[in-house]
Amino acid sequence: MKSISIVTPCYNEEANVKEVYAQVKAVIEQLGNYSYEHIFIDNASKDNTLMLLKELAAVDPNVKIIANSRNFGHIRSPYHALLQASGDAVILLVADLQDPPKMIKDFVEKWEEGYKVVLGVKTESEESFLMFGVRKMYYNFINRVSEIELTKNNTGFGLYDKQIIQILREIDDPYPYFRGLISDIGFPSYKIEYLQPQRKRGITKNNFYTLYDIAMLGITNHSKIPLRLAAMLGFAMSAISFLVAIVYLLAKLIFWNYFSVGLAPLVIGLFFFSSVQLFFIGIIGEYIGSIHTQVLKRPLVVEKERINFIKDHDINK
Incomplete structure (x- = not known):
């Protein structure tokens, strides 16, 4: 049987x-x-x-x-x-x-x-x-x-x-x-x-934390794409930032008396890049946390x- x-x-x-x-x-x-x-x-x-x-x-x-x-x-x-x-x-x-x-x-x-x-x-x-x-x-x-x-x-x-x-x-x-x-x-x-x-x-005994926990566990256990995306996005954004800087420099040289750089692009750019950095630091932290759990080897x-x-x-x- x-x-x-x-x-x-x-x-x-x-x-x-x-x-x-x-x-x-x-x-x-x-x-x-x-x-x-x-x-x-x-x-x-x-x-x-x-x-x-x-x-x-x-x-x-x-x-x-x-x-x-x-x-x-x-x-x-x-x-x-x-x-x-x-x-x-x-x-x-x-x-x-x-x-x-x-x-x-x-x-x-x-x-x-x-x-x-x-x-x-x-x-x-x-x-x-x-x-x-x-x-x-x-x-x-x-x-x-x-x-x-x-x-x-x-x-x-x-x-x-x-x-x-x-x-x-x-x-x-x-x-x-x-x-x-x-x-x-x-x-x-x-x-x-x-x-x-x-x-x-x-x-239900599920809440935002428990659902987030299992969602991130699925990603960190079965994908390296978020880590590689951080590297690729970092390279792309650095290239874009360099091009924007060149454009601003040329515009200032050509239109010296009329073109004003202003604080708005600087502030917006600072907050944008800072938020992107924090996002990917969080992603890296999830992978490190997953490794930490594996290393502890608790029952x-x-x-x-x-x-x-x-x-x-x-x-x-």
Whole structure:
């Protein structure tokens, strides 16, 4: 009997964990001849999420819990849980039900056909039109600058064969851009389009900083174009500045009594070049920060406790 691991990261999702558990269990029962585990990784929730998960685990041994010692963020915690999965196929599914659990059936069907990666691609969304548009622009931008082709409109929701998970374990990245790593590994993927439903309970845990963090992580991990653009733009602007200086000099010599240089071009030019410099210093800082994170080599998370894991089957323990 093949086994399927469902991985669900949680942070303050007391309104949703029981519902996502029930929906996943119903889908797995419909599939039939599969065993499964549902791994919830709780990122030090401040509400009753962990307590509710423990209640589920007490009555259903298929529910496994990893409780983090603190909040390790939206990048490291889900990735750590994926590496702990023991199934022949591993499915990443968020707790807020914006990843429809009913799609598990479609993922497994395509996996049985031979695809080692099956991805859910949200072509439409019931979320804010503005936010969906901004996300779409980002995916288009990062695909243009990336050294590899990334999957647009995929948040990580999908199925990954155990071979893919083993490769991820060997990569040992302390701050991974998961979506990029899947594309970088290079196995052909099957993409299933879906409409992303609106969150019905609770509030999103994403904010400007978390979205900016993952956006910059995608750029710094998979593109050197911003760094090279700084060098090329610097050369081009220095050449333009030199030509403008020559033009101003000639104009002053020819029209000595009528041509006034004025302070406006000087002030505008100063602010323009200063802002461009600050922008690219910031870009360089992002790359340095990424290198710094890699050099520190800190663990993805520190676990406070595990529930319903069998010691012989613990991964990386």
